[in-house]
Amino acid sequence: MALDHDTKRDFKIIGTRPLRPDGIDKVTGRAQYGADQSAAGMLVAKMLRSPHAHAKILSIDTKAAEALSGVKAIITAADFGDMRKGEAMNVRDHIMARDRALYDGHGVAAVAAINEATAKAALALIKVEYEILPHVTEIADAMRPDAPVVNAGFVQENAPKGYSENVVSAHEFGHGDLAAGFAKADKIISRTLKTAATHQGYIEPHACLASMGPDGRGELWCCTQGQFYIRTLCAEILGIEESQLRVTASEIGGGFGGKTTAFIEPVALVLSRKAGHPVKMVMDREEVFKASGPTVSSEIDVKIGMTKDGRITAGQAELRYQGGAFPNMTNWLGAQCAFAAYDLEAVNAIGINILTNRPKQAAYRAPGAPMAIYAIEAVVDELCEELDLDPLDVRLKNAARKGTKSSYGPTFDEIGLVATLEAAKIHPHYAAPLGPNQARGLSCGFWFNFGGNTSVSLGINFDGTVGITEGNPDIGGSRASISMMAAEELGIPYDKVRTIVADTNSIGHNDVTDGSRVTFAVGLATIKAARAAIKEMCKRAAKMWGIDEDAVIWEDGYAKPAGQNAGEFEPLSLAKIARKSANTGGPIAGHHEVNADGAGVSFGVHLVDVEVDPETGFTKVLRYTVFQDAGKAIHPDYVEGQMQGGAVQGIGWALNEEYIYGADGKLQNAGFLDYRIPVASDLPKIDTVILEIPNPGHPYGVRGVGETSIVPPLAAISNAVSRAIGVRMDQLPMSPPRVLKAIKGAKG
Amino acid sequence: MVKVEIWGSLRNATDGQSHVEVTGATFKQILDALAQDYPGLRPQIERGVSLAIDGQIYKESWFTPVHPDSEVVLMPLMAGG
Structure with a gap:
């Protein structure tokens, strides 16, 4: 996508602080979160989870549980579709153990029953025979050549040699001559720094309501950062077409990256399909900690050289990230970010991904970056202290700026x-x-930030108000920001615009709310949708005036003749044009679909x-x-x-x-x-x-x-x-x- | 020809070269040329890559133009939270 040089800088609404549109609903309890939906005939689902960090599942006997009054369906991994590769397979196998439990809390079976008490009673009746296997939860232990293999088959061609099969990939970035750089330094410090795995800590646990009909069509209400991605994952796991499943995102009580993937939704759908009833599933807090997606833990070796006057001469890091029993991207994201703040002649960072018997990590705001930059910035600060330099002056002296070749490759533009x-x-x-x-x-x-696939629809209501339909759950105020951008572009008050987050059948595809993308990408699409509607409104005004549409301009919410040659006409407001839209050609709307780059x-x-x-x-x-x-x-x-x-x-x-x-x-x-x-x-x-x-x-x-x-x-x-x-x-x-x-x- | 910077762990597939020259005028043509001229890059390209073109990172846009003097950097796929 070409950069958008059609910029606007003289703002009336952008930069103001109007009331948030979701505020009253949230403080009065009217907002509907994941656990707030119910349906007639609804069952309640609970999961049986492995008490072992690593164990072979020899057998699962569900007969006694099935015989319990009120139990409507029991499923195990055998009830899920057959996939041999891809992220959906990893998500499926992280949710429900197939032949081995890979972490403490790994799902083994699930029950749908008439109420929670019955479901829990049924779980207690399921007999699972385990053969406990050696486990490994720490990075250094997992890397040893003789370490227990957590989950075989994920080693990539770039994985470093001499380690166990748990070391699955390595990605290296940088440029310049490290040896020459370190030779120029007056002081070199090497350290190994460690960070623990943490959880995103969202207050709302994962929750959903699933309903699969006998015709194979499904409805899913869930708490997610991306209803379209949930649909894709669930459709793949269930072996159905995406058109057969409609996913509606609930209001969301925090996500921070942790709700960018599925943990319970496919289970509820499969249970519903088997039971023939809607199924509600809500994780408790212990399940959230044990079986959702915490962030990675890390061990990072850093070596940085600095001159007496504070110039960094070279930087080197090896970042070892464990993110549970399945591969992830954090190693390359962290390695790219590690030295990004600095303008360096010689830099090298390698990120290594290691599997352990822990839950599969999920994103947590800037995945991989906090721990990487922690390690680099700690050593830079130590150098400042050792060399008696002001730490802010040193950052300024070495700061990346426009024209700097970044540590991960591209040359920075305006930053x-x-x-x-x-x-x-x-x-x-x-x-x-x-x-x-x-x-x-x-x-x-x-x-980095990024953009991604985005669809926005903007309708001009007959009364002169505006409705916007977008497809990204609002985790940080995007409904307000989107309404503000539309109001700014259209030249109408903010309170004339209402933005809603639509289900997967009501708008074109939208990528997940992640990557800090929504205000950028959905905002961009909203502005373009508004411009499309403005073009149509100018056309309608031209029709009413009987002049060429190119002779009409849009200013501050009004269609106006472009100049004296266009004729003398009273400007037409958006509301006036809207009221006459049925007479001038029908409803007026704008929409925009884009895979937005340029974040x-x-x-x-x-x-x-x-x-x-x-x-x-x-x-x-x-x-x-x-x-x-x-x-x-x-x-x-x-x-x-x-x-x-x-x-x-x-x-x-x-x-x-x-x-x-x-x-x-x-x-x-x-x-x-x-x-x-x-x-x-x-x-x-x-x-x-x-x-x-x-x-x-x-x-x-x-x-x-x-x-x-x-x-x-x-x-x-x-x-x-x-x-x-x-x-x-x-x-x-x-x-x-x-x-x-x-x-x-x-x-x- | 367009000069493409290759990230470190992929340089085994380019005989250790940090930069390679391939023929192409768009995002997709560059990736196709890289996979064809350097088959060792194909597994990573199939898993997913981005291209930074003149400082901007592009994830999927096949028809993004690339000029002979563009700065082009092969990068892994981006993700976020």
Whole structure:
């Protein structure tokens, strides 16, 4: 797609902060979430899950459960379609174990019954005979040549040699002469840093209502970031055509990448097909932790060289990511992002994917990037400390900018890293005094963003209002942003526009709400749809005036004669044209379908002040400021919300959150009591500074903002804690026991 | 001819070359030419790749024009959360 140079910069609505359209529904309980739908004759489904990290399933005896009164259907992997490759097969096999349970919590069988109590009673009657197999849940253990093989058959031709079959792929990026670069350095630091697997922590568990009719047609209501992708996955798994399944996305109680794939939906559909009734399925919190898609854990070797005056001469990293029992993309995404903030002559990053007996990872905002940039930014900060250099000045000296050959290959166009760093440097936060046991940390962050397949339909109602139909679940304020872009383009008030998220039969295909794509790509399609409607409205005005349509222009919501030569006519408002549309040719609408490219990359810089209690190792976050390039902030409240939300999730990742597996391979903390996400009382106000360096690929300059904000917090907080205690921390989370151990270790 | 940068772990398929020259004027023609001229690249191309053309990343758009002087970088598929 050619870049859109038909740009608009003089805004009336864009940049304002109108009320969110979903606010009243959400605070009054009117909004319908995944678990809020019911149907006549509905059954309730529950899953039986493996209590073992790795076990061969010798037999499954469901006779006693089937005999229980109220049980309508029981399924196992044998009830799913036969596929031999592809992501749908991986999703199917992650949901329901075939011949082996691959992780603690892996589905083994599912029951649909007249109520939850009966379904649970039936689960207890299912007899599964297991042969327990050796398991492996940690990266280093899984790589050993003699490690138990988790899931055979995924090794790619690029996988490094000399390891077990769990090491499935490796992707390497970079340029320049590393040896020459390191030779120029005055100081070189090498470290290995580790991050734990974390969960997206969305408050709403996965939930769905499935109904498959005897005619083979299905209806699915579910909580998802992508109803079209859910349809594709379910259709493949069930062996039906996509046209036979309509998927409607519910309101969503958080996703953050964790609802970009299926965990229960195919099970509910197969149960419904077998039982002949609608089936409702809702995960409990323990199931969400054990059997949805947490993020990867990582071990990252970093080596960076720097001159005395702060120029980075070379950077090298090996990133080892485990994402459970199935392959994933995070290794190449992380390796590409690791050094993206820097303008380097010599750089190399290799990302390796390792399989373990854990659940299949799912995306979590900027998948792969937070841990990669944590490792690089921690070592850059250590070099600054060792060389007694200002860490912000060093970032500025080395910052990627327009014309920089990125660490992953392409040359950057207009980017906002220098602007965000300069904004941080002059912000009062950077110069604020610090007290005892307090320190300040900072980190850069980066994410690619992307566009993708998008369809938008925009109808001009006869009363002069506008309805927009789009197909991406609203996880970050997109309904407001889309309405605002339409209102801006059409020249009408925001409250004249209503945007809805449609089911899979009501609009053309839309990719998943991910990649920070929606405000960019759906916004772009909305603007183009509005322009198509404007063209038609100008045509109708021309007809009414009896002049050539090319002699009509659109300004501020009115069709006007293009000039004196066009004739003297009273401008026609959108509402007037709409009211006469039946008389002038019928309904007026615009639509646009596109595979949007040109999403601009996004950079952010985070500043954080912490205080560490030397007696307990507890870290209190005192002050936090996020600086981020939004290209153009359509609705600044939502942009700030994304920036604050990413920072908060990153604070949790840095200080508390981790999947803890026991020696038995079982998850030890599958609940919010033992897996502690930050709550409001843990946090200071997160201040935000929005930078606007327009993206040339969008008519209004929009860049995605949803993911970049979770990238810098890990390193920013680690750098602050390290400076506060005088010991470099190299592992996340920095829980109080771990920080206390570091303090005591330093004291000898 | 268009010069295409190849990411590191694929260079086994290009005799260690970081850049190769292929004939093509669009996204798809470049990928087809890479798979034909360097068969070792085919498995990765079939699994999915992106092309960065003059700094912009394109995932699937077959007919995106590529000029002889364009900066073209072969990249893995993008994903997000």
